[in-house]
Amino acid sequence: MKKRLIQIFGFLISSLGWLFILCTMAMDYWRISQIGGEGGSFIIKVAWYWSNLWKDCLTDSTAVTNCRDYGVLWSVLYVQAVRGLLICGLTIGFFAVVCCFIGMECTYIGGPEPTKDKLVFSGAVFHFVGGEY
Template sequence: MRKRLIHIFGFLISSLGWLFVMCTLAMDYWRVSRIGGQGGSFIIKVAWYWSNLWNDCFTDSTAVTNCREYPVLWNIEYIQAVRGLLLCGMGLGFLAVTCCFIGMECTYIGGSDRTKDKVLFAGTVFHFAGGKL
């Protein structure tokens, strides 16, 4: 009974961590900076530059936003490397969640206990590798 609870709790925690990494992929405002609005002018004009993993955007004081998408996945900028590593981590996390679900003691998929332990260990390795990326 205790082994089953540990398996279920570990599966839920690791799946929740994978879900949080997936949420960071859709998050805007990874990098934000203010441009303009510096003294001496009768008209205060402030613009905001912000970017995420998928595009660069520029918003001015009239709330007009212009965005430019990144053309390729592997570009020279560091943000593209972060995007690639997060996508690799997501792929490894999906494999890990699948392996851990199959390897849990309370599921009837996967065969004998020895085979399930190997699949569960492989899922653990995938979770660890995906977390390190």
């Protein structure tokens, strides 16, 4: 019983880690900075610059947003590296979730006990390699 509870708890925690990385890919506001709004002018115009892995955007004080997608692959190298690492982590994490689910003691798929133990171990290795620990 204790082994089953530990496996279920570990599966839930590792699956949540994979889900959080998946949510990170869709976040819009990775970097935000305010432009303008200095005192001393009669018209105070403020704009917010924000960017994520997919685009750069500028929102002004009239709530008009202008976005520009990253068109050239090598234009912003560190963004491309983060994109690649996140997508690799998601792919490896997906295989880890599947291996851990099949290898858990409380599921009826996966074969005999030694095979299930190997699947759980390989799922744990995939989670560590994918960065979801």
